[in-house]
Amino acid sequence: xxxxxxxxxxxxxxxxxxxxxxxxVLIKNGTVMTITDGNKADTDVLIEDGVITDIGKDxxxxxxxxxxxxxxxxxxxxxxxxxxxIAAVDVNEWTNPVTAExxxxxxxxxxxxxxxxxLAGGVTSIHLMHGSANVIGGQNETLKLRYGSxxxxxxxxxxxxxIKFALGENPTRVHxxxxxxxxxxxxxxxxxxxxxFDAALDYRRNRxxxxxxxxxxxxxxxxxxxxxxxKNERLEVLVDIIEGEVWVHTHxxxxxxxxxxxxxxxxxxxxxxxxxxxxxxxxxxxxxKKNNAYTSxxxxxxxxxxxxxxxxxxxxxxxxxxGVRNSINSDSGELIRHLNHEAAKAVHYGGTSKxxxxxxxxxxxxxxxxxxDKVGSIEEGKHGDVAIWDxxxxxxxxxxxxxxxxxxxxxxxxxxxxxxxxxxxxxTDFDEGRSRWYNENGRQNNTCLxxxxxxxxxxxxxxxxxxx
Amino acid sequence: xxxxxxxxxxxxxxxxxxxxxxxxxxxxxxxxxxxITNATIHTVSNGVIExxxxxxxxxxxxxxxxxxxxxxxxxxxxxxxxxxxxxxxDAGTQLGLQEIGAVAVTNDQxxxxxxxxxxxxxxxxxxxxxxxxxxxxxxxxxxxxxPVSGLISGKxxxxxxxxxxxxxxxxxxNAGLHLNWPSAQKGGWWDDRSDKKIKEQYEKRLKTLxxxxxxxxFYHKMMSAYEKNPxxxxxxxxxxxxxxxxxxxxxxxxxxxxxxxKKDILNAIEWTKEHPDARFILAGVQDGWRVxxxxxxxxxxxxxxxxYTPERDxxxxxxxxxxxxKLHEAGVKVAIATGGVENxxxxxxxxxxxxxxxxxxxEALKAIxxxxxxxxxxxxxxxxxxxxxxxNLFISDGDPFEPMNHIEQVFIRGYKIPMISRHTQxxxxxxxxxxxxxx
Numbered sequence: 001x002x003x004x005x006x007x008x009x010x011x012x013x014x015x016x017x018x019x020x021x022x023x024x025v026l027i028k029n030g031t032v033m034t035i036t037d038g039n040k041a042d043t044d045v046l047i048e049d050g051v052i053t054d055i056g057k058d059x060x061x062x063x064x065x066x067x068x069x070x071x072x073x074x075x076x077x078x079x080x081x082x083x084x085x086i087a088a089v090d091v092n093e094w095t096n097p098v099t100a101e102x103x104x105x106x107x108x109x110x111x112x113x114x115x116x117x118x119l120a121g122g123v124t125s126i127h128l129m130h131g132s133a134n135v136i137g138g139q140n141e142t143l144k145l146r147y148g149s150x151x152x153x154x155x156x157x158x159x160x161x162x163i164k165f166a167l168g169e170n171p172t173r174v175h176x177x178x179x180x181x182x183x184x185x186x187x188x189x190x191x192x193x194x195x196x197f198d199a200a201l202d203y204r205r206n207r208x209x210x211x212x213x214x215x216x217x218x219x220x221x222x223x224x225x226x227x228x229x230x231k232n233e234r235l236e237v238l239v240d241i242i243e244g245e246v247w248v249h250t251h252x253x254x255x256x257x258x259x260x261x262x263x264x265x266x267x268x269x270x271x272x273x274x275x276x277x278x279x280x281x282x283x284x285x286x287x288x289k290k291n292n293a294y295t296s297x298x299x300x301x302x303x304x305x306x307x308x309x310x311x312x313x314x315x316x317x318x319x320x321x322x323g324v325r326n327s328i329n330s331d332s333g334e335l336i337r338h339l340n341h342e343a344a345k346a347v348h349y350g351g352t353s354k355x356x357x358x359x360x361x362x363x364x365x366x367x368x369x370x371x372x373d374k375v376g377s378i379e380e381g382k383h384g385d386v387a388i389w390d391x392x393x394x395x396x397x398x399x400x401x402x403x404x405x406x407x408x409x410x411x412x413x414x415x416x417x418x419x420x421x422x423x424x425x426x427x428t429d430f431d432e433g434r435s436r437w438y439n440e441n442g443r444q445n446n447t448c449l450x451x452x453x454x455x456x457x458x459x460x461x462x463x464x465x466x467x468x
Numbered sequence: 469x470x471x472x473x474x475x476x477x478x479x480x481x482x483x484x485x486x487x488x489x490x491x492x493x494x495x496x497x498x499x500x501x502x503x504i505t506n507a508t509i510h511t512v513s514n515g516v517i518e519x520x521x522x523x524x525x526x527x528x529x530x531x532x533x534x535x536x537x538x539x540x541x542x543x544x545x546x547x548x549x550x551x552x553x554x555x556x557x558d559a560g561t562q563l564g565l566q567e568i569g570a571v572a573v574t575n576d577q578x579x580x581x582x583x584x585x586x587x588x589x590x591x592x593x594x595x596x597x598x599x600x601x602x603x604x605x606x607x608x609x610x611x612x613x614x615p616v617s618g619l620i621s622g623k624x625x626x627x628x629x630x631x632x633x634x635x636x637x638x639x640x641x642n643a644g645l646h647l648n649w650p651s652a653q654k655g656g657w658w659d660d661r662s663d664k665k666i667k668e669q670y671e672k673r674l675k676t677l678x679x680x681x682x683x684x685x686f687y688h689k690m691m692s693a694y695e696k697n698p699x700x701x702x703x704x705x706x707x708x709x710x711x712x713x714x715x716x717x718x719x720x721x722x723x724x725x726x727x728x729x730k731k732d733i734l735n736a737i738e739w740t741k742e743h744p745d746a747r748f749i750l751a752g753v754q755d756g757w758r759v760x761x762x763x764x765x766x767x768x769x770x771x772x773x774x775x776y777t778p779e780r781d782x783x784x785x786x787x788x789x790x791x792x793x794k795l796h797e798a799g800v801k802v803a804i805a806t807g808g809v810e811n812x813x814x815x816x817x818x819x820x821x822x823x824x825x826x827x828x829x830x831e832a833l834k835a836i837x838x839x840x841x842x843x844x845x846x847x848x849x850x851x852x853x854x855x856x857x858x859x860n861l862f863i864s865d866g867d868p869f870e871p872m873n874h875i876e877q878v879f880i881r882g883y884k885i886p887m888i889s890r891h892t893q894x895x896x897x898x899x900x901x902x903x904x905x906x907x
Contacts, residue, residue: 113781120785169570282898303599303810305570314895321899334777337785341817344871350895354872396820396869419782 020146020153022050023408026061027388030070035077035362035377038355045075047384050406055380068388068402076358076393077378078124078385078403079339082249082296082365083276083329085129086114086336087154092131093138097175097183097192100163100237102138104128108151111422114333115147119411121337122387122400125156127329127369129276132166132251133174135183135192139163139237140249142369144385144405148422160370163241164276165193166251167261169307190260197268200238207231241270247370248273249296253307255283262291274368276329279311285322294368295319296327298335299342300349316360317350327365344394354394387411495886497630501525502884503538504863507547512554512838513852522552524859527882532853545877547863553833554853555609555628555860555880556868557840558815559771560724560751560805563603563611564593564627564634569809578617583680586712587622589613590641593634599810601889604629606813607862607875610639610840610850612805614646614724619673620680621646623712624724626844628860630880639846644749645716649727649736650674674739681743684713722747722844724771728779730755737766749843751805754779757791760798769843770795771805774821775814786825792835793826802827803840820869832869858882 025047032043032055046054048062061067085091089107093099108128118126124145130138142159167189176184183189206229213226240246248265252258252275265273274294275281279302281288281295288295297319302311312318319326328343330336343361346352352360366376375385384407391398403411502524509520509532523531523542538544567574576592593613603611614624623642631637650673653666661669687710694701715721727736727750740748750756751771756763763770772795778787792802804819806812815836823832841851849858859882866873878885 114777117777117785282894283901285898286901300811300814303568306568309568309598310890310894312891312894312898314891314899318895318899334775337777338775338821341871347872348874349891350899394872396817396871397824399824416784416786418784420785421782 020050020144020149020157020406021408022406023384023404024048024050024062024065025384025404025407025409026059026065026067027070027075027386028059028067030073030075030388032378033074033076033358033393034379035355035359036379037377042071043075045378045386047386047404047407050384050408052378052380052382052384055378070388072390073401074389074391074393074398075378076122076387076389077362077376078387078405079122079361080125080127080327080365080369080371080376081118081123081330081336081339081361082127082274082327082368083129083331084118084126084336085131085331086118086126086333087112087143088128091129092133094131094133094174097134097171097181098136098196098234099134099138100136100196100241101233102130104130104138104141105155106151108141108143108154110147110149110151110154113421114336115145116411116420117333118336119145119147119403119405120400120413120416122340122389122393122403123336124385124387124403124405125366125369125371125375126336127162127249127365129249130164132164132170135166135171135175135189136196136238137164137166139246142371145410146405146408147410156369156371158371158374161240161246162249162369163237163246164251165248165261167257168251168253169305170251186254186257186260189257190264193261193264194267196235196238197242197264200235200242203229203232203235204239204242242268244271249276249368250274251276253277253279255280258293259284259287262287262293266291272370277308277331279308279315281324281326282312282315282318285319285324288319288324289322294325294327294364296329296365296368298331299328299345312349313345314350316346317352320346320352320356320360321350325364325367326360327368328360329365340389340393340398341396344396347394354392357394384408495888497883497885498543499526499883501542502545502859502879503536503542504545504547504552505538507550507552507863509552509853510554510833511853512833513854520552522853522861524879524882527858529853529855529857529859529861532855545863549865550876551864551866551868552853552861553607553864553868554837554851555862555878556607556815556819556836557610557612557803557850558608558806558808558812558836559612559803559840559843560624560773560807561611561613561812562616562807562809563599563629563812564595564597564613565589565615566809567594567597567599577613577615579615579622580617582618582676583620583709584615584618584622585620585645585680585684585716586708587615588625588642589615589623590625590627590634590638593625593627593637595631595633595637598890599812600629602810602891603812604878604880604885605875605887605889605892606816607864607868607878608812608815609860609862609878609880611812612643612840612844614644616646616648619648619650619677621648623721626846628880630883630885639850640721640844642715642721643844644722644724645713647677647723647725649725649732650677651729651732652735653729653731680709680713681717684710684717687711688714688717717743717746719745719747722749724749724751726751728752728754730758733759734762737762737768740766740768752807753795754788754791756800757787757794760795760800763795764799769801769803769839771803771843772822773804773806774818774825775806789821789825792822792832793828796827796831796835801839801843802835803843804832804836816868817871820871823869829867829869 027045032040044059093102129140140162142156143154175181210229216222278295300313302308339361343357346357363376366372387403388401389398401413504522509517521536562577565577579587612626615622626640626643627637652670753770819832819836823829838851841847863877
């Protein structure tokens with residue numbers, strides 16, 4: 001009987017193709033930061049086959065399960081970054097103001113060293129986003145940082161589909177200024193979205209009528225074959241958005257454009273959406289709350305372009321005080337290394353409680369990505385995605401020591417080597433180096449406009465297709 | 469009568485509230501005599517004083533210690549349970565030179581031309597930059613702002629962050645000459661130049677630098693001879709670039725060499741040895757930990773940050789955090805320089821990372837205060853809480869390296885600074901957006 005069971009399991013694994021390696025571990029005597037149920041001192045967490053099965057005192061390890069002593073340490077859910085471009089191959093399909101048909105699902109680089117560096121900062125999941133060059137960009141992919149697995153192995157199974165929208169300067173600059181293609185203004189941005197939603201609704205009706213008629217013809221209930229309505233992947237995805245199957249994450253900055261999009265979404269019955277960056281979200285916090293909108297913001301980035309000049313680092317605290325569910329993201333290969341301290345800035349600017357600050361990098365981003373039933377807190381039945389810190393994670397003196405995904409250890413500071421690359425690059429010369437000091441504000445790494453930067457040349461404007 | 473009384477109270481209340489609203493918009497710095505009492509004073513130069521008093525009179529600190537006679541003319545600030553630190557200094561920024569990154573007309577840090585020793589950051593500092601109050605309310609009171617383009621970018625300026633003109637803010641109008649060290653190696657995976665080409669370009673740029681230097685030496689000799697004896701000679705033609713180099717080659721102001729990679733650092737060290745009369749500082753120095761001994765032996769101080777990704781994909785993830793600690797361990801004097809503009813306010817966290825990863829709290833505190841002051845030769849005025857020094861300090865509710873803690877009051881040059889910036893003003897306006905009721 002046991003053999004049959006094992007065989008069945010093996011068969012399931014080979015069919016699904018990428019069932020993940022899971023692990024089991026008993027983490028003893030730590031301060032467990034459950035996020036949803038307060039902090040529990042001197043408490044054990046048992047993870048079996050990737051799932052948290054018990055939280056309590058004096059648990060004993062089942063046979064074969066290793067024990068990790070966390071006395072004097074903090075056990076925290078893995079940090080979730082709701083806005084990332086690490087582990088990306090390409091970021092921007094910028095050739096059209098609307099590219100809903102493209103997806104990051106085939107644009108994942110599982111060997112990116114930034115994955116390991118993020119694990120070393122206690123991060124276990126990221127929202128790998130398409131860029132912000134177009135009004136309706138490509139679909140995003142939610143990943144688990146299973147460093148060492150392949151592209152399929154990185155996927156967060158069961159996460160809802162999401163898509164990137166972008167308002168304001170980026171799409172108007174790339175398309176309106178760069179190519180003389182609508183939109184050049186925020187007025188145009190609204191109409192591009194409405195035009196395409198309208199087209200999607202027409203398409204849904206026409207396509208359905210065609211399919212019904214085709215069926216009727218095939219069944220002999222119709223004498224003449226109907227005129228075909230071809231399948232259109234771009235419009236299919238837009239229909240999925242209207243039907244609530246694809247959640248929208250919108251790159252946005254100004255208060256007026258945030259309100260505009262909520263008006264549009266209300267008109268089309270779209271309910272599940274997050275405003276990304278949203279530097280001026282604090283100005284319309286009551287409206288965001290009323291519309292059950294989520295926000296995912298920087299802790300303190302501002303002034304790098306005009307639409308973020310009227311920003312405040314108190315954004316997260318104002319949103320939180322107004323009841324808006326907010327997360328703090330990185331959008332950067334650098335900030336993702338210390339999102340815990342980015343969250344601590346919500347305490348610094350505006351006195352958000354430590355508990356709420358921690359939610360902004362755990363359960364809140366999990367809700368925004370639709371994975372809060374699986375991760376984002378330490379609860380029985382949730383995934384074994386946790387990190388052990390040598391002190392309170394919001395303190396600058398605390399260091400992540402171990403990071404587990406599905407109960408499997410992917411980072412251990414005590415076993416950390418210098419070169420943690422998966423594939424050694426023969427072309428990498430030891431003496432190669434980058435001089436970056438004077439540009440160092442994090443914006444150049446893995447940013448939203450990667451692959452679509454506009455250059456001004458003597459011949460006019462050009463799109464720069466360099467990697468950064 | 470009762471009615472009259474309550475009317476009076478209401479009037480008074482309205483008046484007071486009205487004043488407060490006005491105060492928030494136009495609040496000015498205060499200047500005079502201040503007594504900060506009952507504080508834990510982190511002097512940096514003389515350890516920590518518990519339950520201490522700092523007296524400020526005008527621009528200067530006039531007393532630091534546990535006991536003080538406080539006369540009635542001092543405004544008292546009770547700092548029970550609070551901490552006092554010297555104002556922090558970021559030794560490498562573009563603050564005041566750039567307002568909005570993507571708006572080119574607001575960027576003044578990169579002049580055209582390859583050799584610009586006469587170009588001065590001091591000239592272009594915008595005292596009204598919105599980023600300046602944003603920075604100083606986080607405890608950063610001083611910055612070095614520097615130009616960035618070409619081989620020789622120009623002269624950087626050391627300013628404090630309170631004032632209505634660059635002149636009133638300047639500690640050293642010309643703090644150093646900024647040199648982008650010519651690299652002798654690939655810039656990254658995208659750099660497809662051949663080894664031969666890289667070597668040629670390096671040698672060409674080095675020659676440009678050396679030519680400028682030797683011309684400047686000749687010019688200095690010629691000018692000095694004339695200046696010694698102006699009656700007997702006709703005045704040589706002036707040259708602004710050469711004139712600007714004179715204070716550099718004679719060591720009056722240092723050359724700040726921006727350099728990151730190991731090979732380039734070693735080349736730069738060799739080059740500095742050819743100029744014993746000049747003074748040099750290394751900046752950036754991301755590979756510093758690889759050649760810490762060599763840098764220490766050359767006696768070169770380093771301006772470094774911590775919050776960046778490792779120089780190379782195959783470097784350990786902690787190297788940027790450990791770099792200041794490893795340099796210090798080898799005997800190098802380090803100071804924090806973020807390279808930032810609008811977020812120079814994060815300089816304390818760069819120091820915090822250095823502290824956590826090997827430098828230790830005490831040395832990290834020096835790296836963001838006294839070390840910078842010493843490196844730029846202004847430690848007679850800045851860098852520590854001592855009697856006779858300028859009153860540049862702040863009061864905090866805890867360790868300022870902790871992002872969770874708060875800076876409560878900042879003093880710059882004796883001025884008690886309003887703790888207001890665009891960021892706090894937007895907070896005050898939008899936290900509760902509803903209008904005030906009129907009844």
